[in-house]
Amino acid sequence: xxxxxxxxxxSKVYKLYNKPIDILKELVRIxxxxxxxIFYALKEVSFNIKKGxxxxxxxxxxSGKSTILKIITGVLSKTSGEVAINGKIxxxxxxxxxxxxxxxxxxxxxxxxxxxxYSKQEMDEKINSIIEFADIGDFIYRPVKLxxxxxxxxxxxxxxxxxxxxxxIVDEALSxxxxxxxxxxxxxMEELKKKGTTILLVTHDLGAVMRFCDKAIVLNSGKKIxxxxxxxxxxxxxxxxxxxxxxxxxxxxxxxxxxSVNKTxxxxxxxxxxxxxxxxxxxxxxxxxxxxxxxxxDFGVFDEKENLSSVLVKGEMFTIREKIKINKxxxxxxxxxxxxxxxxxxxTGTNTMYEMVDTGIGDAGDIYEVSFTQKMNLxxxxxxxxxxxxxFEENNFIVRHRMYDILSIVVMANKNTVGIYDMESxxxxxxxx
Numbered sequence: 001x002x003x004x005x006x007x008x009x010x011s012k013v014y015k016l017y018n019k020p021i022d023i024l025k026e027l028v029r030i031x032x033x034x035x036x037x038i039f040y041a042l043k044e045v046s047f048n049i050k051k052g053x054x055x056x057x058x059x060x061x062x063s064g065k066s067t068i069l070k071i072i073t074g075v076l077s078k079t080s081g082e083v084a085i086n087g088k089i090x091x092x093x094x095x096x097x098x099x100x101x102x103x104x105x106x107x108x109x110x111x112x113x114x115x116x117x118y119s120k121q122e123m124d125e126k127i128n129s130i131i132e133f134a135d136i137g138d139f140i141y142r143p144v145k146l147x148x149x150x151x152x153x154x155x156x157x158x159x160x161x162x163x164x165x166x167x168x169i170v171d172e173a174l175s176x177x178x179x180x181x182x183x184x185x186x187x188x189m190e191e192l193k194k195k196g197t198t199i200l201l202v203t204h205d206l207g208a209v210m211r212f213c214d215k216a217i218v219l220n221s222g223k224k225i226x227x228x229x230x231x232x233x234x235x236x237x238x239x240x241x242x243x244x245x246x247x248x249x250x251x252x253x254x255x256x257x258x259x260s261v262n263k264t265x266x267x268x269x270x271x272x273x274x275x276x277x278x279x280x281x282x283x284x285x286x287x288x289x290x291x292x293x294x295x296x297x298d299f300g301v302f303d304e305k306e307n308l309s310s311v312l313v314k315g316e317m318f319t320i321r322e323k324i325k326i327n328k329x330x331x332x333x334x335x336x337x338x339x340x341x342x343x344x345x346x347x348t349g350t351n352t353m354y355e356m357v358d359t360g361i362g363d364a365g366d367i368y369e370v371s372f373t374q375k376m377n378l379x380x381x382x383x384x385x386x387x388x389x390x391x392f393e394e395n396n397f398i399v400r401h402r403m404y405d406i407l408s409i410v411v412m413a414n415k416n417t418v419g420i421y422d423m424e425s426x427x428x429x430x431x432x433x
Contacts, residue, residue, distance in 0.1 A: 002050070002051050002086065003048050003049065003050055003051065003084075003086060004049050004050060004051045004052075004053070004085070004086050004087055004166065004167055004198035005048070005049040005072060005083075005084070005085060005086070005167065005198065005200065006048050006049075006082070006083070006084040007045060007046055007047050007048070007068070007072070007081070007082075007083055008046050008081055008082040008083075008084075009044045009045070009046055009080070009081040009082070010042055010044070010045045010046070010068070010071060010078050010080070010081030010082070010083060011040060011042050011043050011044055011045070011078065011079050011080045011081055012040070012041040012042040012064075012067055012071065012076070012078055012079050012222075013038055013039070013040055013041070013079040013080075014038075014039045014041060015036040015037075015038065015039075016036055016037045016038075016039050017035060017036050018035075022035035022036065023035070023036075040222045041064055041067045041222050042064045042067055042068060042071075042078075042222045042223075043222045043223050044081070044223070045064070045068060045081075045219070045222075045223065045224045046081075046224065047217055047224060047227055049198060049200065050198075051086070051087070051166075051196065051198055052193065052196045052197070052198060053198055053199075053214050053215065054189075054193050054198075054199040054201065054212055054213045054214050055199070055200050055201065055213055055214065055215055055216065055217060056201045056202070056203065056208075056209035056212070056213040056215075056216040056217070056230065056233075057069075057200065057201070057202045057216070057217045057219060058202075058203075058204075058206070058209060058216055058217070058218055058219075058233065058234065058237045059218055059219035059220055059225075059237065059240070060220065060237075060240060060241055062221075063219040063220050063221060063222065064219045064221075064222040064223075065171070065202045065219055066093070066171055066172075066202065067222075068219070069091070069093060069169055069171050069200070069202060070093065071083060072085065072089075072169065072200070073089055073091040073093065073169060075091075075093065085167070086166075087165070087166025087167050087198065088116075088163075088165050088166045088167070089165055089166070089167045089168075089169060090116070090159075090160040090161070090163055090165035090167070090168050090169070091160070091168075091169040091170075091171075092153075092156050092157055092160050092168075092169065092170045092171065093169070093171045098112055098115065098156075099112075099144050099152070099155075099156070100144070101143065101144045101145035102143055102144075102145065103143065103144060104140070104141055104142055104143055104144070105134070105136065105139060105140040105141065105142065105144060105147075105155050106127070106131075106140055106141060108144055108155070109123065109127060109130055109155075109159055110123050112159055113126070113159075113163070116163055118163065126162045126163070129158075129162055130155075130158045130159055130162045131158075133154075133157075133158040133161070133162070133184075133188075134151075134154040134155045134157075134158040135154065135181075136151045136154050136155060139151055140155075150181070153181075154181060157170075157185055161188055161189075161192065164192075164195075164197075165197065166197065166198065167197070167198045167199075167200065168189065168192060168197055168198070168199045168200070169199075169200045169201075170189075170199070170200070170201050170202070170203075171202045172202055172203055172204070186208065186211075186212060189212070190212070199212075201213065206234050206237075206311075206410055206412070207380045207381075207410075207412055207413060209230050209233075209234060210230045210231065210234060210311075210313075210412035211412070211413075211414055213230050215227060215228060215229060215230065215233075216228070216229070216230045216233035216234065217233070218233050218236050218237055218240070220240050225240070231309075231311055231313070231412070234311045234410065234412075235309050235310060235311045238281045238310050238311065238408070238410065239279075239281060241281070275298045276298050276299060276300025276308055276321065276323075277298055277299055277300060279300065279308045280299075280300055280301065280308065280310055280407055281310045281407060281408045282406065282407065283384075283405050283406055283407065283408065286403055286404055286405050286406045287402075287403075287404040287405065288401075288402065288403050288404070288406075289399065289401075289402055290388075290389075290399050290400050290401035290402055291398060291399065291400060292327060292401070293326075293327055293328040293330055293400050294324055294325065294326050294327060294328075294330060294333060294362070294389045294400040294401050295324065295325045295327060295401055296322055296323070296324050296387060296388075296389060296401050296403060297323050297324065297325045297367075298321075298322070298323035299320075299321060299322045299323065299387055299403075299406070299407075300320075300321050301318060301319070301320055301321075301385070301407065301409060302318060302319040302320075302321065303316065303318055304316040304317045304318060306319075310407065310408060310409055310410060311409075311410045311412060312376050312409060312410070312411050312412070313376065313411075313412050313413075314376050314377070314378065314379070314380055314411050314412065314413035314414070314415075314422065315375070315376065315377070315413075315414075315422075316375070316376055317373060317374065317375050317376075318373070318374065318375075318376050319371050319372065319373040319374075320337045320371070320372045320385070320387070321369065321370065321371050321372075322335055322337070322368075322369070322370045322387050322389075323367060323368070323369045324367065324368045324369075324370070324389050324401070325365075325366075325367050326362035326363060326364055326365065326366040326367070326368070327364060328364055329361065329362065329363050329364055330361070330362045330391050330400065331361050331362075331391065331393070332353075332358075332359055332360070332361070332391060332392070333352075333359050333362050333368070333389050333390075333391050333400065334351050334352055334353045334359070334389065334390045334391055334392075335351060335352045335359070335368070335370040335387075335388075335389055336349065336350070336351035336352075336387065336388045336389070336390065337349050337350065337351070337372055337385060337386065337387050338385070338386045338387075339378070339383050339384070339385055339386075339409070340383065340384045340385075340386065340405065341381075341383060341384070341420070342382065342383075342384070347378060347383065347420055347421075348378070348421075349386075350372065351390075352370065376411060377421055377422045377424065378411050378420060378421060378422075379411070379413060379416045379417065379419070379420055379421070379422065380411050380412055380413030380416050381410075381411055382408060382409070382410050382411075383408075383409045383410075383411065384405040384407070384408060384409070385405070385406060385407040385408075385409055386402070386403060386404045386405055386406060387402075387403050387406060388400075388401060388402035388403065389401050389402075390402070
């Protein structure tokens with residue numbers, strides 16, 4: 001498949017000065033003295049995008065995402081490296097970019113069309129579809145300086161897709177529009193993608209990357225960290241976000257057949273080379289407490305393929321595992337998990353008591369490993385996981401070890417329904433005349 005975009009060892013370097021006068025000093029001093037420090041907005045970034053691919057670029061703020069898009073579109077010059085473009089580009093970058101705020105929406109449509117090489121006659125043929133898609137009413141006849149950010153996006157996106165580009169580049173702009181317009185835009189981009197349009201997308205909407213993109217590229221501190229399937233790249237991004245990523249770190253694979261409490265209360269054993277929690281996105285400010293008679297020494301979330309991952313796919317099976325060390329004899333320890341939303345509402349969860357699993361008597365030195373396996377039916381979004389070990393002693397409820405909101409979980413969904421939970425309805429329709 002032919003390449004649409006080739007980026008080879010591209011760097012963007014800025015000189016940073018403490019004071020404006022330092023620029024002049026550096027120019028006139030003899031012998032020359034440096035008064036600046038070097039900042040790499042991008043450092044030797046390389047990737048190729050094939051024609052017809054949809055690619056997401058993800059990374060924390062300041063990672064270089066917008067910089068690379070501006071270089072690809074020619075808005076910004078590179079310091080070194082090569083960029084090759086094969087096709088006509090339409091770009092939706094900063095809000096209002098390319099618009100004259102004194103002109104009306106209609107005038108800006110013709111102005112931008114002219115800048116992209118279209119004649120007035122060609123734009124006359126497109127104007128109605130642009131106005132219809134933008135759907136901003138009479139504001140289309142008013143100066144753009146009166147527009148809200150949402151109106152800017154509507155008009156800019158409508159213009160970008162109307163010219164039917166070979167390459168469509170979108171930088172965060174869709175996050176400004178309302179959810180209905182976002183859905184409309186993604187549907188239109190799907191149509192363009194099927195027609196062979198190459199799409200390069202920068203967004204913090206991880207669900208959109210998962211659903212829409214063929215692959216993802218992760219940038220961090222101006223460098224390309226990795227590229228690959230969206231699921232793996234999102235998992236990597238979450239580690240960067242939580243400060244758990246170490247460059248060039250080799251991740252050991254866990255052995256199969258984990259030690260777990262089964263329905264009869266028996267234990268299976270296994271040895272692992274490293275802890276699960278070291279590969280998860282941990283909340284360093286989690287509320288942790290208990291009486292220290294037991295200790296949760298390890299925990300992790302595993303996807304359907306038994307890979308450690310904080311990114312789960314709606315509709316697939318996943319497993320929460322906890323490893324607990326008994327420090328002092330405990331009768332019938334109760335192992336739990338709870339999933340909450342961002343506002344702290346309990347959405348779902350269970351424990352070994354609810355599931356009627358006999359955990360027996362834990363003696364000092366014993367280690368339990370508990371596996372909770374279930375289907376992910378929560379809607380796409382971000383959630384918080386809490387885990388604990390509790391028990392009853394002479395009818396008194398005792399918290400042995402509890403970790404509130406210890407993990408962040410992202411659920412990716414190809415389809416969302418109303419509310420927080422998908423009832424997995426099966427729809428049948430009969431039509432009578």
